[in-house]
Amino acid sequence: MANYFKTALAQDTCQLDNDVQRKVEAMLGDVAAQGDEAVRRYSRDLDQWEPANFRLSPAEIERCYEEVSDEVQADIRFAQAQIRKFAEAQRSAIRDVEVETLPGVVLGHKNIPVASVGCYVPGGRYPMVASAHMSIVTAKVAGVGRIAATAPPSGGRPHPAIVVAMDMAGADEIYCLGGVQAVAALALGTASIKPVDMIVGPGNAYVAEAKRQLFGRVGIDLLAGPTETLIIADETVDAEICAVDLLGQAEHGPNSPAILLTNSQKLAEETAREVERQLRTLPTGDVAGRAWRDYGQIIVCDSDEEMLRVANEIASEHVQVMTADPEYFLNNMVNYGSLFLGPETNVAYGDKVIGTNHTLPTRKAGRYTGGLWVGKFLKTCTYQRVAPEASAMIGEYCSRLCALEGFMGHKEQADIRVRRYATANAASGASR
Numbered sequence: 466m467a468n469y470f471k472t473a474l475a476q477d478t479c480q481l482d483n484d485v486q487r488k489v490e491a492m493l494g495d496v497a498a499q500g501d502e503a504v505r506r507y508s509r510d511l512d513q514w515e516p517a518n519f520r521l522s523p524a525e526i527e528r529c530y531e532e533v534s535d536e537v538q539a540d541i542r543f544a545q546a547q548i549r550k551f552a553e554a555q556r557s558a559i560r561d562v563e564v565e566t567l568p569g570v571v572l573g574h575k576n577i578p579v580a581s582v583g584c585y586v587p588g589g590r591y592p593m594v595a596s597a598h599m600s601i602v603t604a605k606v607a608g609v610g611r612i613a614a615t616a617p618p619s620g621g622r623p624h625p626a627i628v629v630a631m632d633m634a635g636a637d638e639i640y641c642l643g644g645v646q647a648v649a650a651l652a653l654g655t656a657s658i659k660p661v662d663m664i665v666g667p668g669n670a671y672v673a674e675a676k677r678q679l680f681g682r683v684g685i686d687l688l689a690g691p692t693e694t695l696i697i698a699d700e701t702v703d704a705e706i707c708a709v710d711l712l713g714q715a716e717h718g719p720n721s722p723a724i725l726l727t728n729s730q731k732l733a734e735e736t737a738r739e740v741e742r743q744l745r746t747l748p749t750g751d752v753a754g755r756a757w758r759d760y761g762q763i764i765v766c767d768s769d770e771e772m773l774r775v776a777n778e779i780a781s782e783h784v785q786v787m788t789a790d791p792e793y794f795l796n797n798m799v800n801y802g803s804l805f806l807g808p809e810t811n812v813a814y815g816d817k818v819i820g821t822n823h824t825l826p827t828r829k830a831g832r833y834t835g836g837l838w839v840g841k842f843l844k845t846c847t848y849q850r851v852a853p854e855a856s857a858m859i860g861e862y863c864s865r866l867c868a869l870e871g872f873m874g875h876k877e878q879a880d881i882r883v884r885r886y887a888t889a890n891a892a893s894g895a896s897r
Contacts, residue, residue, distance in 0.1 A: 466767065469764055471761060489674040492675075493653070496650060501650075504519070511646070513621065538633075544817060548822070574845050575845075578609050578843055578844075580662050581609065583613045585665070586630075587666070589669055592619055594630045616641065628641075649679070691718055692717035695785070697776055698785075699728055700732055707739070709743065712750075713813055715756035719752055721760065723756060724763070733765050773797055777799055781831070785805045802835070803821055822837045860880065
């Protein structure tokens, strides 16, 4: 039976913050009614940013390159190459389909890229350069025709590294605009910003709420909550690496859950002490410490089987498996965002550079969806083609089923084809 060696003091209830909901609703209404005027007002009031044009010119983008060292540019290029390779492998696995299900009945589907996408890159507590790779590179590989990327100002100007990453990734339009006003402008459109068909990318509670309220009018990737990490570990690893991996994700924010799931009481006790030791020297220890205090947990189980059961119940965004047999969890876990198998890998690799996407399901959404990937930017659209003789045969079944449901207009759609094509088929047969 699972024993909670350390429990969370707070709990993420997934309930909407009514104040956030109301503020976002009002902002979206203002942008819908006033367009650029509202966007500019909110940018000025919230970000102290009011340039002549929110879209960056080629000259402004070039100046950002001049501010970013060659080494940083090479690092960005390397990360994007890994993400592109994996995205291309995923895209090659997605195939169009055409099959003859009955003689003369051909059914198929085509995978059609979304025409335009808005990619939001956060820049609040941390400038999330990696989010530019994850959304823009993946959309590009999927074949999206127009990619508009946006990030908030940093220190009263565009963040140079984010802009360089956006440009290297292949963004067609780059904006220095943040928050709800950015999401609203891209989703609803203004006189200066053409609307997009889909909004992707992480953000704070206001950005997430804006995406929620706009969903349906535009597509979204998913509704992301605070970053989550779950470490499944046994005595094959030590407390130091467990603590590093817990705090490495807890630093995302003060409400980021970090959980150790282990079958070793000794590792549980040592990790608890090691976390406190590392917090004394970690530069982001103030944030990570609050997250660990309020949302951190240590759960001790009796066996791998019990750890598997608890892990599937938690359905964490990131799951780091450091056990004697990590393949057991790969083969049996079903609820998670992304798995990191063995102590040689870690969540930071996935967040920044290894090639998998870091936009992942949180708040137990791993029970029913995966994260952002090439397939999110594709619409799988079906089509049908029916020969005359097959239409007459299918029509008889369809006619009876429509009558069963009382859809008489539907029934006539079938009946007219039975009359025309059955007669034509009979006449054709008689002539032969």
